[in-house]
Amino acid sequence: MSLPDATVNKNLQGHGVRASLQQFGRFLAGMIMPNIGAFIAWGLLTALFIETGWTPNATLAKLVDPTLTYLLPVLIGYTGGKIVNGTRGGVIGAIATMGVVVGADITMFLGAMVMGPFAAWLLKRADKLLEGRIHSGFEMLVDNFEIGILGMTLAIIGHLGVEPIVSTLMDWLASGVGFLVHHGLLPLASVLVEPAKVLFLNNAVNHGIFTPLGTQEAHTTGRSILFMVESNPGPGLGLLVAYQFFGSRQIRQSTPGAIIIHLFGGIHEIFFPYVLMKPKTILATIAGGMSGLAVGVAFHAGLVAPASPGSIIAWFLMCQPGHYLAMIADFLVATVVSFVVAMLLIRTDRAKDDVSGEDKNPTATAATRPQAPLTNISKVVIACDAGMGSSAMVASTMKKRLSQYGVEVDHKAVDQIPSDASLILTQEGLVSRAHKRVPSARVVPFTNYIDDPAFDRVEAEVRAARGEAAEPANDGELSQASTANGPTHVAASVLPRDAIRLKQHAASKEEAITMAGQVPIDEGAADDAYVKGMLAREEQISTYMGEGVAIPHGVNEVRDHISKATLGFLQFPDGVEWDGNTCTVVIPIASSSNEHLEIMAALAGLLSHRETARHLGEATSADEVLHLLDSQQT
Known part of the structure; x- marks a missing residue:
């Protein structure tokens, strides 16, 4: 039997601004971490098969651009949508992300991280508006067309609206970098360049700004440090090494491969998700980039041509004989400074997690x-x-x-x-x-x-x-x-016959919980605040118990809104997606004392009998439901 997970959401243990920021960081990480494997696959394809890769192959290199441009953003959009609204949210998140992807000339990871969750949130609101307004038998039809119409609308908006925004952003970025270059403030360019890289504007910055300016300077002086601004692998390497030594156990499993791809393959995009999942670490790459450039300017470092991809190997190949020390100093200083700053930021977070005690090893x-x-x-x-x-x-x-x-x-x-x-x-x-x-x-x-x-x-x-x-x-x-x-009788205690509602339909877990919360309200056992308490409980911990059965109940703070103990029984023959499981029976509980303990004992036995749980999901009358529940207590 598949056992339900009782791990508590850590939101239970913190409040205030810090907890909110940590929750937001976890949300970003939740979109990125499940897809790290896809990033590594793309990084390997790029490092191996592009024209300047380890084993160039024009046929296999065709996989590189579509994977980066379409697959990775759509995966992130789907994951973000699924976090907000389950599988249906993931589907509409992917549709909306596709509109943003096609509407831009750059890789739209940021757009995916916005459009995916936003589309899923809109779908959830639309589900609420349609609640109770759909005639029986049309539920699936309406659900599918709802996703199709809303998804199409969001895709069109993303496609038509993203290009002006991106163009404006690039104009501002080019103007800012140009100002710094012409006024001798090159190290400060990292303040603009490193965030732009993480937003996957790295190629636009490097080849659209630094390559033309650097080529002109190299034609005059023989080399240019502008070729080293964006392509420096040091800041990203320092960040990845810090994650390897001080990051969470889950993250440490993926960093060795990312380090190899980044340093020797020159695929800087591989470290961008590590910044996106913990945005404050952008300070580490900015500090590393600024420090490296300061050393490079002081020692007159430079490359003779663009280093593409930005690997340490390409840097050596593009460096003039006699200038290796300046180039190496630039790289090492950037790496060390980035590592130290990232270490302080990451280790501080891990120390806080260790104090809470729950994330590591309870x-x-x-x-x-x-x-x-x-x-x-x-x-x-x-x-x-x-x-x-x-x-x-x-x-x-x-x-x-x-x-x-x-x-x-x-x-x-x-x-x-x-x-x-x-x-x-x-x-x-x-x-x-x-x-x-x-x-x-x-x-x-x-x-x-x-x-x-x-x-x-x-x-x-x-x-x-x-x-x-x-x-x-x-x-x-x-x-x-x-x-x-001993034997008890559900009907005679806390499960009234009119609290049994068969052949219900819900488009989402939240809708099912709202319907379930209405039962104790209709029975005069609780007021409207209890429904909000049930939804709040579900955000903290899943109430899915196994074998298609969920037992939603309110948080402790709303027990004062309960006037008497009552159970309900709602049957969803078509199933409701519930944290990756299919739920067919929902049994809401409203109790401020121990009056419901007998039925909980019966339900504990119920979950160990698959046939009984299945029969409850297929019952055709209230009498049959009561008989099945009573049979588990005798």
Whole structure:
């Protein structure tokens, strides 16, 4: 069975401007990182097969320009759209990006990073406007034409609107660089050149500005430093090396190949995504470029012709005999300065991540906490951010496992963990908060709601500590646990018959959650604010539980808007895309207490029975739904 991921979004752990900037950086990285492999493939094609490459091949070189011009931007547009609005957002993001790509003479990565998410956001708004206005049977038709019409419109706007903007940008850039060159302020050109490179204007800058001016100067003096402004591999190399030593584990896996392609292949574009995913690192390449040019001007460095591609090999080939030291000094200074600045910027971020403790290795972090002896464990608390949905489900599972050893099991919001808890089971992203709440407790993280290995370890250790022949406890806790595990009846408790809604349709996860949130409102169990709380919860952590079932519920802050415990049941026979899964059953929960724990226990069992979950998705009456749910509790 595919187990749901319970990893918490780190937005739960930070607020304010810094958290917002980090979230924006993660969003940019989310568009770039999945496509790094495509960048490397293009870089290898370029380094190998272009006319000045390692093994020139005119036929295979035809792959280079279309890959850079079309494939890479469209991939980024699709990824950005998918982040915002799932697969449908990815499709319309790719369509809109294509319009921007065709409308420009340069590689439109920036346009893709804007148009992809923007198109997906517009589609989400359009879905909201059409909600409840589509006649049954026309949903798929409307969904497809909605993407087609809106995507076409955005593609046309991108195609017609991008050229004037790009032309104006290039005019400003050319004027600024020309002013600096003619006034002897060449090192300051890096302030304009390095950001322009990252926006993939590097070829336009190099061949449109520096090559004509440098050629004229070389004709007079025999060499020109202008050929070294944009083509210097030092700033990019320093940045990549800093990522290799101080970047996240995921990024470090791709940097060795990028370093080789950049330094020896001269494909500077390979390092641009590393800047785009953390925009402040542009300061490193600017500092490296300025420092290298300052040294180059001081030592009268220069090349006899343009270095294309901008590799260290091309620099040596284009350098006059007797001027190698000046050229090498320019390159090395640019590399070292870029590395040092990038190291400070990247290492600072990694240090902050290490302090939060969740991004790296929550299990290792937990291992450094005080460890309660297993023989002294009398109370286990399952903690989540709200203490209502996922924690209740895990609590029902662990209560069955541990009650025979006399261990009390409860579920709480992470900020409401009682001080007498001896062991805390919580989601990975909440380890630090749980430890701060009860420093003396042992904190064990888990990543899956059902049958996580952590549950087995806890049970095995408790069993070993208490002895294999441990007798069931005869205290009140066991009696209470047995009662909780006994048969209950959904219809008689918290799932009214009119809260069961079959054959529903939703174009997106957000629409399905909104429809689900309407159930407790209609039942008089919650007010409109609870729907917003459910959507906020979904932004923090997916409520998809597995086997086509999702259990959306609100954040802790909206529990005051609940007047009584209520469940709902919504069936989506056509399925709803839910974080890469297909969801057919949505069971909303509204509860400010433990009234819903029995049904959560039943749902925990439900997720381990594929046939029952499938039957729920195919049920044709409310009676059938109630019978299937009741059968899991007896």
